[in-house]
Amino acid sequence: MAKDDKRELLLQATLELVAKQGFHGAPCAAIAEHAGVAAGTIYRYFDNKDVLINELYLTLEQKITTALLEGYTLEMPFRERFLHLVKGVLKFFITSPLEFKYMEQFHHSPYGVAFRRDHMLGQTESGGSCSIYSELFTQGVAQQVIKDLPHVLLFDLAFGPIISVARNHILGFIQLDETLIEQIAEACWDSLKR
Numbered sequence: 001m002a003k004d005d006k007r008e009l010l011l012q013a014t015l016e017l018v019a020k021q022g023f024h025g026a027p028c029a030a031i032a033e034h035a036g037v038a039a040g041t042i043y044r045y046f047d048n049k050d051v052l053i054n055e056l057y058l059t060l061e062q063k064i065t066t067a068l069l070e071g072y073t074l075e076m077p078f079r080e081r082f083l084h085l086v087k088g089v090l091k092f093f094i095t096s097p098l099e100f101k102y103m104e105q106f107h108h109s110p111y112g113v114a115f116r117r118d119h120m121l122g123q124t125e126s127g128g129s130c131s132i133y134s135e136l137f138t139q140g141v142a143q144q145v146i147k148d149l150p151h152v153l154l155f156d157l158a159f160g161p162i163i164s165v166a167r168n169h170i171l172g173f174i175q176l177d178e179t180l181i182e183q184i185a186e187a188c189w190d191s192l193k194r
């Protein structure tokens with residue numbers, strides 16, 4: 001097995017265990033066992049569990065960004081770009097329930113709080129989907145297309161409902177189809193437009 005294969009096995013095992021059992025229910029020994037590697041193997045790739053958790057988050061963030069940028073161009077009208085991102089996030093999460101569960105737990109943990117705070121305060125390099133949303137919101141406010149609110153509130157109004165809807169779909173409370181996804185995206189747009 002190649003060296004990178006073991007790293008990927010560890011990331012996948014972490015994703016699966018954390019999504020099902022939470023961060024505390026996924027000790028390093030359980031992650032290694034789930035990945036089918038020796039317990040000490042984790043430390044060949046990651047300094048500690050915190051580094052592993054953050055690396056997995058960044059990997060998932062890049063995966064989401066790649067999915068969102070498919071078919072996305074700056075030449076699209078503002079509203080179309082917004083709807084593209086909202087629908088893209090929702091579709092990604094409902095087709096990737098483990099990734100959704102991991103991301104949701106991450107954002108509600110001390111890891112995610114620190115990450116979001118650093119991004120909002122500009123203390124980390126910009127990048128990933130956070131950068132796409134931020135640029136879109138900045139442009140929308142400047143063009144007076146959307147409400148002039150702090151970015152964190154714009155994000156909450158636009159994507160808070162998406163997260164809740166994705167959760168409800170994954171839990172089986174609702175079954176989303178293309179028509180509902182379109183209607184949900186339009187409702188999110190209505191919450192932001194001037």
